[in-house]
Amino acid sequence: MGSPDAVIEAKPEGGVSLFPLPSSLDRDAKRREDDELVERTRRGEMEAFEALYRRHSPAVFGLALRMLQNRADAEDILQEIFLQAYDRLPSFEGRSAFGTWLYRLSVNRCLDHLRSRGAKEQSRNEPLTPELPGRASNAGLRGLELERAIGELPPSSRAAFLLHHVAGFDHKEVGEMLGIAVGTSKSLVHRARTRLKEVLAR
Amino acid sequence: MTEEHPEIERLNEYLDQGLDPRDHRQIESHLGRCEECRRTLSDLSAIVRGASELPPVAPPEKIWESIAASLIERKSFSKSGSRSAFFTALAAAAALLLGVSLWLVMRGETPPPTNQAALADMVTEELRAAESHYDKAIVGLEQIIAQNDGVLPQELTSVLNQNLDLIENAIGESRSAIAGEPQSTAAQESLLQALRSKVTLLQNTILLINEVRKGQGENALDLIDEMRKTPGAPISNVPSNPI
DSSP states (O other), X not given: OOOOGGGTTOOOOGGGGGSOOOOHHHHHHHHHHHHXXXXXXXXXXXXXXXXXXXXXXXXXXXXXXXXXXXXXXXXXXXXXXXXXXXXXXXXXXXXXXXXXXXXXXHHHHHHHHHHHHTTHHHHOOOOOGGGSXXXXXXXSOOHHXXXXXXXXXXXXXXXXXXXXXISOOOHHXXXXXXXXXXXXXXXXXXXXXXXXXXXXXX | OOOOOOOHHXXXXXXXXXXXXXXXXXXHHHHHHOHHHHHHHHHHHHHHHHHHTOOOOOOOHHHHHHHHHHHHHTTTTTTSTHHHHHHHHHHHHHHHHHHHHXXXXXXXXXXXXXXXXXXXXXXXXXXXXXXXXXXXXXXXXXHHHHHTTTSSOHHHHHHHHHHHHHHHHHHHHHHHHHHHOTTOHHHHHHHHHHHXXXXXXXXXXXXXXXXXHHTOHHHXXXXXXXXXXXXXXXXXXXXXXXX
């Protein structure tokens, strides 16, 4: 599955269990490696922070691209997110995995950006899909069509859908990241799927 | 009598296995009889599967370079030893080069002076400023390379030095041409191009040192390959087994 390293805490739920996740051993090993890199970064080792960036930036960049639907904005936000993550590392307590914590920062930064972009978002017509590497799924749904359709979702549904189905977080984690109830996360994801079905049928 | 279709929300819950057993059986039974609902469920399933297959996206390398430069500018890594010095110098060189780039942009926007003598003075002054920026960047980069003497294999170092000598010759020739004809735009452009080539070669040499230090031989070989093709400053005579 396409889930990135950053989602090592992700757990399947319900129908999502159709798709394989990394084994818990892999997840534990990756988490330990991340913890060590975080510790070394706190001691001032640039190399360790660079390693964290290399491990997690593709997942964060994918999220930012799909959330913002604009490559230049996604590049700016990616840079901001990692600088913010670096600044906040001292307060990172390790209760969640670094990847989960980073996703939380990322999705909220993307939502803030969309809010501040406000009405202008509707007028942005820069084609994003050629930048995204969506590929055909087993069921015949073209990845690029899906990427394009995701761009038509309202921001909150888009965020919940991407966190749950692309990154693989369960609804409890999505709820914590977005500051919403578990039921609200489910409802947003269901609405997103229904809307995507309509968009893809056009 | 026509059977009523379940709401799509219920099909979504069925897909997530979120219904109680009785409702689950009810939907399952309906699906057995209703092709339209089977198609809806199949579409929703395809969306879920398609989403799970969307891959991560590698960001362009320039993003990390900007992050590293920002952190170094804030002196976040000032106590981390030689690697910190490495990045500090790279960031300083990048800042100086940015200064030159801005100069080149602003140069095009400056209103032309009214007489030829004033024009000549202005161009000479601007060229001197650009040269000074490049020279400072070059000094910084050369210092890092000197601090990492011995990291690269001798044969490769020798080839890189030969290529630097060629660029040095071009810089010398351009400076001679400018001395003979200070207003020559071609000579000025040629000098700036040669300085740019030198900076590019030095920057690539440092990246190469970095890859070798990290033990990333394959990355180093890729980089050497790119250096062979660098527009304006391709390196030549690279040994067959450089690393």
